[in-house]
Each structure stands twice: as C-alpha cells, then as structure tokens.
Amino acid sequence: MEGVDHLAHERNKSEFDVDAMKIVWAGSPHAFDVSDRISKLVASDPGFRKDNRSTLSRKELFKNTLRKAAYAWKTIVDLRLSEEEAAKLRFYVDEPAFTDLHWGMFIPAIKGQGTEEQQQKWLPLAYKMQIIGCYAQTELGHGSNVQGLETTATFDSQTDEFIIHSPTLTSSKWWPGGLGKVATHAIAYARLIVGGREHGVHGFIVQLRSLEDHSPLLGITVGDIGMKFGNGAYNTMDNGVLQFDHVRIPRNQMLMRVSQVTCEGKYKQSDVPRQLVYGTMVYVRQTIVADASCALSRAVCIATRYSAVRRQFGSQNGGPETQVIDYKTQQSRLFPLLASAYAFRFIGEWLKWLYADVTQRLQANDFSTLPEAHACTAGLKSLTTTATADGIEECRKLCGGHGYLCSSGLPELFAVYVPACTYEGDNTVLLLQVRDMSCKVSHEDCFSAGVQAVQQETSRYNSLYDSSRAFNAMSLRCSKSALLEAFEARAARMSVACAQNLSNFDNPEEGFAELSADLVEAAVAHCQLIVVSKFIEKLQQEIPGKGVKQQLEVLCNIYALFLLHKHQGDFLSTGCITPKHAALANDELRSLYSQVRPNAIALVDAFNYTDHYLGSILGCYDGNVYPKLYEAAWKDPLNESVVPDGYHLYIRPLLKQEIRTARL
C-alpha cells in the first residue's frame, strides 16, 4: 500500500482552494515560498533526522543537538541563507537548542538595550557566532519578581570596572537556556550599585568561558541544572546554573541605552523609560504568541488526520465502521482547536505589526505605546500558551491510546511546549499586568481617577448592554458585530465589577491582592476580545482564492461561539444574551462543525507541514498509519533481542520460584 494516499477521498471533499489558504496561513506568497523551500530542505537532509530523540540518553541527546546546531550553521553559511531563511531553518530543525537564546534573546537584548557603540562591537561577533550568548536573568530565588534579583554589579571607579557577584545561594542564576554547557557570554541582570547607592536591575555583558578551551573564566562557576520534564523534549537544552565570585568586567559592558555610569562614577538616566530594560521580554513574548499557532496547528494537524483514518463502531451490513472524525463529540473537541490555531495565527501577525510599530516609535523617542505593547504581549502570551498547552493534551486524548505513543509526536510536543506557560513570565503573573488594554481595571485607575473612572466604565458598559439587546439568533449567525459587542460587553462588565470592588478598599494594594483572581478573569476576557476582534478584522481584508474567505468565516464563528458557549456564565450575567440565545449559539456551533467537516483535512493541509516537521506517524500526510505504527514498534531498542536483558537475573528466578536465592 506504499505510496497510496489514504486521505485522498477526504482531500477530494474540500470546498476551497488549499493553495490559496496556504498563502493566507504563511502570511504572504514570499513567506510561503521561504517556508516551503526551507522545510523541504530540512526534511530531505538526513543530517536533521529526529526520530530517535526519545530513546537517547541525556548525554547522547545533547551531543546530537550540538552536532545538529553546528550542521545547521554550516548549511546556513554554505547556502548563504538570508536571515529570514536561517531563522526558518532553525525552526524546521525543530529541536530546542542554545541557538534559540543566542538569536532569540542575547542578540535582541544587545540591539534593544545597547548603545550604538556597544552594538557595533558585539553584534558582528554574535552574528558570526564567534561568541555564543545567553540571557541570564532568573535566579534560584527569584524569577517573576525581577526587582527581587540579588546578583550585584558594583562599580569600582579605581579600575573603571564592575564587580559582578552572587552574594547568596538564592542569587545563583538558574534556568537560562544555553548557559549550562555552551554559552561563552551572557547578558546577566544584576542590581547596579554605584558609590554605595543602588539603582535597580540592569543588564551586563559578561564573558563566562574561555574562547580558547571553553573552560569557565576566573570566578565563574557554571553547569547544567539537570533533567527536565519528558524524554528528549526540552532536555536538548542546557538550562544552566551560574555563580559569580567577584567577577570583574569593563565599565563599557553595562548595556547603556537606558542609563549610563560614567568613569567618574555618576549614574545618568536617559530620556527613555526604565521599562526598556524589560524590552527583550516584550520582544520574545510577541514571538511566543506566533509560536503558539505553530505548536497548536501541529497538534491539530496530527489529531485531524488521525481522526479521519481511525474508525470505531457503526458498521452497517458489514460496511466500514464510522470515522471517529464524524462523531459530533470528536468535532466539538477538535474543531474549536482548529479554529484557535487560525485565530492565534492572525493575532500573532497583528502582534508582530504592533511590535514593529512600537520599535519604530521608540527609535523616534515616542514611548507612548509601550504600556499597551507590554500589556498586549503579556496578556496574549498568557492566553495563547495556556490554550495551546491544553490543546496539545486534548489532541493527544483525541488520538486515543495511540496518542500516548512517542511515535504519535504528541507527548514530546506537549513536553516541549508546556514550559511556555512559565518561561518569559508565568502566565498568571503576566495576566496581572493586563491593565492598560481596552479598559482600565488597575487600582491606580480607580484610585487616582476615583469614582469618575468607574462611572465612565459603567456608562460605557451600559451603552454596550443596550446595543447588544439586538443580539438574536439571526445576528449570531450573520453578524460579526453582534458577536463582537457581546465580547465587549462581557469584558467591560467584568472590568467594571473589578473596578467597583476595588474602590471599596481603603488600601489599593490590599484590594488588588484580594481581587487578583477576578482581575485575572477580566484580563482573560479582554484578551479573548482582542483575538476575536482581530480575526474579524482579518476577514474585512481582501482574501483571494475560491472559498478561502468562507472557510475563515466559519472558523472565526467557531472560535467566538465556542468561547461564548464555554464562558456562557459571564455572557449571561452581562444580560446581553439570554439562556435561549446561549442554546441557539450551541445549535449554531453544531451546524458550523458540519460545515468544517468536509474541509477539515484540507484546512490542516494548508499548514503545509512536512512529515519530518510533524514527527508523527498518526499525522503523516498519506494517512497510512497502521503499517507505520507496526514497523516503528519493531525498531524500538527493547525489541533488539527477543528475550530481554535481565531475563536470567529477574524473570527466570520469579518463574522458577527461585527469587529468594537470586542475587538482586
């Protein structure tokens, strides 16, 4: 049966132009071309094989990652790939590695926080990988609370140097990727002390290892923090521990765009806001949102293809059994995830635009949109990574028993992905930062503007309440604006409730702490509103290709109505929908699922993932699942011998009742 497309009948059912949808997914014809070429290049090169990751020991796994990273670099140099193509190549190599932090955080930190001079000195070295960098912020004792970091950087005006020091065990840097075994340099975050005065946390470029023999420099203690969740998975990364014992660095290795220390020991603050020290995190959070759609679409692609292959029950007159994708329960779990993958793709695109816009403004010393960018990236990073991590696990369950096999690709994808809910800011901590989005819910807003802010919000809410009276079964089906109003009303109501409750506290901090769980829920409602509204905006653009826009309309409705159904308590209590409307929304969802069904395989084909990237027998393009599963089982190291190692020591004595005399 080799070469037969077992999903051909599914592909023939599709009602839209898949190639046009591929362009929409990629973002542009150019982006599609780059992605398509590079993914095929990686898939066809045996140097990038990854099917044995879960069976390797940590040491073998890590060495293999080093080999792949070096091979990837050689490929990039030999083929003279552009920056965009090189980034795509690393993406499709699909193995977390020190290079993620070098390109993803170390370089952006220097670009964002370094002066022109510092950029000129360090960036060429980093671009050529003559130095390898990591981002050393988190410590054993503090991650979320950046202001609580304990590492110190004390200025010594005699020698024009900073002395970087770890004064306590809890000040040890802990977690930075690439630090454990590879990085030669770090952007280390430390409390700046000048002339006995503290000036908060700043970034410093610190060399960690010799460029000759890779040994740690004087005063540096560095190593890996140990095995992490799952086999293979994120264990390809050398997350590290680092202690400084009075390590001296030249003064010009403090990143000085935000503030400077002069050789006389004067601390000077630029006009730029202090928060720019956190700028790298804003950048990375934005990329993590884009990455969420990749991880979720990958899991959804696997689960959708397998659901079309898998059959259980329902045979009539000896005919084939029912494809599990035809069960309404399967559809109601799978299709909202498919819709979410598309929704996250578009919100990722929007956030990329927002970030580019902020960056441009920053260059012109316009810092006005920084708080919005921070709130949006923080909130949307939290929303999309939580939904994606949960979605991957749901996809595993949607694949039944076989989903639990490593060869399904889902266990490793889950293990690699879940830390996204924690790194770059714990998701709950980040939701608490969502204050400046479309409404005001912070304690300062309530207290500084007093009752006025609450009144404004209340009247805004009331007007939404009135307009959304028009929300009915018909508008649910046809009107995006009715849906959007429902989401706006819900978000506004939750914010107003928080604001009113906050104003009952004499002490704002106390009120904020007491109501933080409600604030988090209001933040989620705001983030969902943004995702829905940006999906709707996307549909207002011209989208070429037969049936493409119609498919996206269906997915947009599914995304919004699924959330409305899931959070109907919130929506009902806004009074903008009645229980009858909630029931109608549910009926509408069922009908939308029927519309997606014939197009489901084509909608995941539009992601254009190679079998190499998917890394899943259940999700393979041709759907020839069973022979591949059978063949893969026999390749497991445990099946190398028919009688296992250990038989004579442990099984035979059991069977022969000789266990008391056996040497265990």
Ligand SMILES: CCCCCCCCCCCCCCC/C=C/C(=O)SCCNC(=O)CCNC(=O)[C@H](O)C(C)(C)COP(=O)(O)OP(=O)(O)OC[C@H]1O[C@@H](n2cnc3c(N)ncnc32)[C@H](O)[C@@H]1OP(=O)(O)O
């Ligand atoms: C199968 C194989 C698959 C393979 C796939 C491979 C793909 C892998 C690719 C992914 C790679 C990703 C690698 C990830 C590596 C991870 C790296 C890290 O985790 S680095 C460390 C990140 N750390 C954090 O994120 C810490 C979280 N904490 C914070 O961000 C902040 O400290 C805080 C915002 C929570 C602090 O809050 P608070 O105390 O209120 O802040 P401050 O007082 O310091 O701030 C006052 C003021 O500033 C505003 N603010 C805060 N942050 C920012 C910001 N970033 N930008 C702009 N403004 C900011 C804050 O809101 C306050 O504003 P105000 O107006 O005064 O209220």
Ligand SMILES: Cc1cc2nc3c(=O)[nH]c(=O)nc-3n(C[C@H](O)[C@H](O)[C@H](O)COP(=O)(O)OP(=O)(O)OC[C@H]3O[C@@H](n4cnc5c(N)ncnc54)[C@H](O)[C@@H]3O)c2cc1C
């Ligand atoms: C795989 C991985 C890679 C990483 N890579 C890097 C790296 O390259 N560089 C780097 O510097 N760091 C890195 N980190 C560290 C990461 O950024 C931190 O772990 C993350 O910011 C969370 O901080 P924490 O560990 O201190 O969590 P904690 O803050 O200790 O969180 C523990 C719990 O407390 C809750 N909590 C904390 N504060 C509050 C609050 N104010 N209100 C309510 N609840 C709260 C959280 O919600 C969470 O449930 C990495 C982490 C992981 C897992």
